[in-house]
Amino acid sequence: MDEMRIRQEDLVQNPTPRVPICLCLDTSGSMFGEKIRELNEGVRLFFSAIQSDEVAKYAAEICVVSFGGSVTKKLDFASIERQNTPELSADGGTPMGEGVKLALNLLDQRKNEYAGAGVDYFQPWLVLMTDGEPTDYIDASAGQVSQLVSSRKLTVFPIGIGEDANMEVLARFSPSRPPLRLKGLNFKEFFEWLSQSVSRVSQSTPGEKVELDMTTIKGWAEL
Amino acid sequence: MRMWKSARARIQGRQHLSRNVPCQDSVCWSEESSVHVAALADGAGSAKFSHFGSEMAVNTVSKLLVDGFDAFWMGDPQDFAKTIAETILSRFSEKANELNCLQKELACTLLFVAVKDDRCIAGHLGDGVIGKKVGERVELLSSADSGEYANETFFVTSKEAWQRLRVFRGDASGIDGFILMSDGAAHCLYDKRSQEFSVVTRQVFGWLEDNLSTKVSTALEKNMAEVFIGTTTDDCSLVIMKRVEISLPQLSKLQPELQAEFLGCSSRGVPNKLKFLYSVATGAEIKYSPSVLAKELGLSVTTVRGYAKDFLLRGFVKNNGGRLVLT
Secondary structure (H helix, E strand, C coil): CCCCCCCHHHCCCCCCCEEEEEEEEECCHHHCCHHHHHHHHHHHHHHHHHHCCCCHHHHEEEEEEEEECEEEEEECCCEHHHCCCCCCCCCCCCCHHHHHHHHHHHHHHHHHHHHHHCCCECCCEEEEEECCCCCCCCHHHHHHHHHHHHCCCCEEEEEECCCCCCHHHHHCCCCCCCCEEECCCCHHHHHHHHHHHHHHHHCCCCCCCCCCCCCCHHHCEEC | CEEEEEEEEEECCHHHHHHCCCCCEEEEEEEECCEEEEEEEEECCCCCCHHHHHHHHHHHHHHHHHHHHHHHHHCCHHHHHHHHHHHHHHHHHHHHHHHCCCHHHHCECEEEEEEECCEEEEEEECCCEEEEEECCEEEEEECCCCCCCCCCCCCCCCCCHHHHCEEEEEECCCCCEEEEECHHHHHHHEECCCCEECHHHHHHHHHHHHCCHHHHHHHHHHHHHHCHHHCCCCCEEEEEEEEEECCHHHHHHCCHHHHHHHHCCCHHHHHHHHHHHHHHHHCCCCCCCHHHHHHHHCCCHHHHHHHHHHHHHHCCEEEECCEEEEC
């Protein structure tokens, strides 16, 4: 039997299928103070939780778009090991429509890059968080998100922060399930749940329907 | 003289191990009526009974090919694909009734290769990879047909699955072997970007040249359990089939267990079968007569007739105008 031995180094190195995630975050003036501090802490925890997950750290690729006054790509897609968590600051209005538009473009570009490089990928994720309501036109981007979600080309997580978040507006981005309102400022709990969800999806095999862990949602969402 | 040898193995992936879910891949090798069939199916992760489904799929397709190779070879490939899909679904329907579940709970992919003489028929539905060995190279015969996303593919229970079942028919005379692998095994052995196979595939074909099929299957399973499992969390399965060509003097020098495998008998039966083949080799000019040959070999006429029938079926000898000759 000894002569019939396969060496690990003789196996091919196919890249881990990727889960592209865009965090599209409200950094308008109303987020100033504790909200933005907690959001920054939550995002840091998200990166740290993904990095400590053996499968998710090779699968998850994150980009961050902020909309506060202007729309900014705070962090481009890359392997998480090569990324530094961005520091977000709050200022200005809430150009949510433009923010989502940029997020969708970045997700689409990344998918094209995967396809060009022969890297498999899972359905992209869009996390949309706001504590208020948009100050720009959202019809086009809300319509595009709805269409992508309905055709199972995008998973969207619309999250309202605090009592002033307009949940009706957020609902326009989510045709299949209602948006959720964050319980207090439980950003950490939300991002921990999100990282666990990434891990579950990144380990799924063909035909496997990945159910999100709804039981732990109550740890961060008002239900 | 030549024969097709096969080895196959499957292992439960890390994920299924941790969740106490059985290995959902199935593999199968059949040889009957000069038809050699390798089949593999990968059960859908979400389907509760897909381990039953994959087993039924490989057994059903193997039987269909053994019974109907010539008809499939001559007929319309689309009709063939439809027959395969419909027959499997009909078996699934019976099983679903028995298990009181939906047919989709038995969902699986399907890969197969059948060879008769120098003709081959292959089929592929869903993910996984089929390779063929041509000379020293292992080349792609069929790659995965999946959806856009990594956890999507097509199953025999998918809508209009037969239209997704890709059928290949062709001349197998220049092909030394085939390798069928599930998605999990392909992750370790097939580079999607370069579309090249790992050197391991050539290595494993080589093992079949020099070892008993059963030993190669055991070694494959051991290696997959120890090495593949570190690279993928998915179930892994493989079926390889290799054409082995050998001359009578070479056969005479092999270890008894390999001789027995080649001749399809126990070690005790080897000397008489070898005597028969030597007699055929030296008496190629003499018209075949079971009674004369039986007398010459000191065997019963029934035994000689049995040997002749078996070797004709295996393609080791052929009837050349009433004379038996080695191939």
